Every structure is written in C-alpha cells, then in structure tokens.
Amino acid sequence: MGSQLILRKADFFPRVGQAVAVADRYPQNVFAEHTHEFCELVLVWRGNGLHILNDRPYRITRGDLFYIRAQDKHSYASVNDLVLQNIIYCPDRLTLNLDWAGHIPGLSGEEWTPHWRLGSTGMTQARQVITQLEQESIKTDALANNMAEVLFAQLVMTLTRHRFAADNLAATSSEALLDKLITALTGSLNRTFMLERFCDQEQCSERALRQQFRAQTGMTINNYLRQLRICHAQYLLQHTELLVGEVSTRCGFEDSNYFSVVFTRETGMTPSQWRQRRNEAAQEGPVLR
Template identity: 25%
Template structure:
C-alpha cells in the first residue's frame, strides 16, 4: 500500500517544519528517509515525486537504534491471498529480521504486522493488526500477544498500528521515541484531531441533525463556544438555550457529564494552550483572550487541566515564531499578531468584561 508510505513521508515533512519552528537556530531537518528494496538499496523516486525527497544533508553516521524501518500493509482480497503474497516475500522477510537483529526500530501498519510476525519480530511481544484478520492472526501466531484496545501498540522497539488511518498516531509514537515527549506533544497538537479545539473554533457543519441543533445542550454549547471571553452566568446561558437554569443543568450533565461552567473552562484552557503554543503575547493577554480576569484562578485552572503552569506549558510546547513578529517597532507588528490570533478562530468578544 504505497499510499501509506507517502502518508508517513508527509507527516515526517510536516513534523520537520514544526521542529524547525521550535528550533530556529538549528540547521537541517530532524527526520530523513529513503525507500529501500529487500536488499536495503535505496529506490529512486520519479521526477514528479521530487517533493517527497528526503531533506538534503543529515547525519552521515547513525547508530541502528537511531533508525527505523517502516513496513506498510499489502493489498489483499482474502487471507489465502495475503499468504500467497507473503510466500513470495522471503527476501523482504529476511530484511525485516536482519534490521530487527541490528537493533533498529521496526514499525508496521494495517496487515504489515503479519510480515513482522512471519519474520519472527513479534514473538513474545504485544502487537495489533487490522480487525479484518485479527482472529486468523491470533490463531496463526500464538507467540504474539494480541492487543486490540488501541490504535497503536508499542512494545520496546516494535510499533504496530491496525488501521491505515492510524498511521498518523503511529508516526507520532515514533516521534515520541526519537524526539522526546515535548516534541511528540507538539506533533500531536499540530497533526491530530482535538474535539475541544474544533468546538471552540465556532465551526459548524450542516450534517448535524435538526434534532441535535434544536436541543437545549446544543444551544448552550454553541453559545458558550461563541462567548468564551464573556463572564459566566448560568442564567445567561440558560436564556440562550431557551431553558430554565435547572433544566439546563440537568440536561447538560446527562449529555456531557459535566456542568456548563466545567465545559466553558475546558474551552478556555484549550484556547489558552493554542495561544501559548503559537504566539508570544504575554500571559495577561492570554488570560484576557480566554475570559479570565483573575490571574491566580487562571493559573490554578490551567494547571489542574494540564498538570503544568501556563509559563511551563509555553516553554515546553511553543512553536517559536520569530520575535520580529511581536516587536512594536516593526511596521505591521500589531496587524500580524492580530492576524495570527484570528487564524486560530479567535475574535474579540464584545461582551468580554461586561
């Protein structure tokens, strides 16, 4: 499945951009890659795929543990068809076993873990595979400890993902392994779906049913999403939801498992995280954009939600934009800062502070 390989490359390219934003003083890219055949020889890419080429340069000498082999899945019509394909892949299986014995990280997705199992890489290890062949896989490779509880399973230097769509999660785990927890969190923020960030952006889709749009909880959530900076008032939210405060509280807890105020705090913390990641505005402005007037309350709520203070979160996860963007003496600095904040879906709330 060549598409999976190119998805991996796209994700690595995006991460390299995030890494360079985080480390503007360092030259070169963090990740480099190449496509290889069963003998380990690099395969050239056609001219029309030059954008997929690995960045130039890079370290010439790497320890095996600093490298990874990614094994994509293969097209199959059935389990017998898959076995037939793999019976013709003895050289590829030898390559996987050889790379593993050298101490390299091995990763695979979809039905790719079958190749790892046949190469002996998964013996005694936990792994996952596509649900389509999970029962057959478990009976065919009893030495493998099946783990189907999540999209990605990591066991030492072996990484497996069951669904092709989980390849992004798989690469994030590889980033965590090679680049560390902080860069993995930055990659997660930049690459993976965040429900709370989607909700606080104020975007809506026509696919939501009329019944949902007409519900008390939907109206309350929609109002809160549009008024993150507005001082909280249960009566005001209930009025927007066309319900009594008591009815709103009951329905909101039943549907969301929290109060409207708890939900608002989650939206505010998520907005604060975004601002801390991609802007250099001071903490007072961050606090105001998130609807807080009390600095100590803001820090307490933020730490309760994230485990760290706002300052520590910025230190760990900021994507460092050039300070020239924020210098008051640079022409257009205010406009650039406003544009960046607006790009996050954040607009000034006319009701803020009232």
C-alpha cells in the first residue's frame, strides 16, 4: 500500500503553538484519503459530496457536522458545489480549564458518534462564532491565541447545544422545513418515503420544497435519498455478513434486482463485487474503526 497522506500542523497553523484555526473550503474539491497531526470539526454549509470517514461513506450536504480525530482517515469524492469549513485544533495546546472531552465526541478515545446534524438555528449561531474565530486566529497580538481559544470554547458549546442525531426527527420540531426534510429522509433508509405525505403533514408546497432542496444541496430529493441508501448499503456490505437481498431490504429497496441495478449504476460494481473488493482491500492493511 502507498504511504498515508498526513496533514501537518506546520502547514495549517500560522503561529507556533497556536491551538485553533479555521480552514475554509469554498468550495471543497475532491481530496485524497488522509490523516492529520491535529483534530478538526467539519461543518457543511451547502452543496453535496461523498465523505468517506474510516472506510464508511456519508453523503453529506447542508447541516452535516463531523468530529474528526487526528488518527481518523477520511477523504472527499463526488463533490458538487460543496462548501464547508474545517475548524482545526490541537488538543494538547488548549489551555482553558474546560471539559473539552465532555463536549467533543471521541476526544478521549472512547466510542464516539462522529456524524451529527445542525438545524438552521444552530448553523446561524455557529457561523457567527466561526466568523469571529477566523478573524481572531489570523491576528498576531499577544492575546490572539487566548481570544481564539475562548471563541473555540463558545463554538464547542454551541454545537453541543444544537447538534442532534442525523435521523432524530423529533429534534427538528422547531427547525426550518428543510432541516425536517433532510432528517426525515435520513430516518427512512429502510422504508418508503412519501414526499406528498410529508408535505401534507407540514402543510407546505411540494413544488416549492423541491426547488428549495435543490437550491441548497445541488441534488433532487430522490437523488439524495438514493445516495443515502447506497452509502448505507456499502456500509452493510463491508461490515456485516448479510446477504445482498437482506441488504437491499434494509436499504429501502423492495426488489433486490432493482437494488443491484441501482448500486451498479452508482458505484460501477455489483454489490457482490463491491463487497469482495472491500474485503480484499481490508486484508492488505489495518482498517481504522
């Protein structure tokens, strides 16, 4: 196997000893698999792409939030006007007496959930803090590091307050319609999703919702849901012994033959071929979990 790409502190932190910085991706292009000498928070503002984290694919779009540890390997592929920000930080350089591990999933090395969602309210508040943090992190005066760390603490708390599990529809009760829709789609991977029923429940225009979704994500609703299901199928094929027909059912496809056609069209391989390829790749070297 080729050597692993590692992003170095010296290339991303302007000052020696700096604890926090902001790396904008306007847009985020395809980026090869890599690890870091630092940790990062990833917030997606618009567009879409395929984020592969520790061999698990995630179809990402507006509102997705990831907590990435230094040793985690990830990459970006199939991007479409993907706009995100990376808030990068070095835990060993943080000096505030704050329970960082209690608010940043995975920081202590325990089992952690890397993928969360932010609704419109959380995104608005987080963006305001990030704007201040970005300005402070490029200053050179004596208080710059301390000010940046204080703002980072505020951001971490803001995310803790507003984040929710990607399929937790109940958490979106006070959020914008688009937030509810994306969460409802994520929560319907194993069953049919009826957009008409959703619009009736929310008393909204189906046509307007379709237009809003495409404007923010760069995808149609049907395409987004199909991509979510294919990502889930890839995960199940790699990490379980389920038969292809069982994977099909768990990913919302009533017909396993149709599932195979869609999977092949999206990935260039049949489900069985994809599973074999991933198994062979896993045997070539250790895979992070």
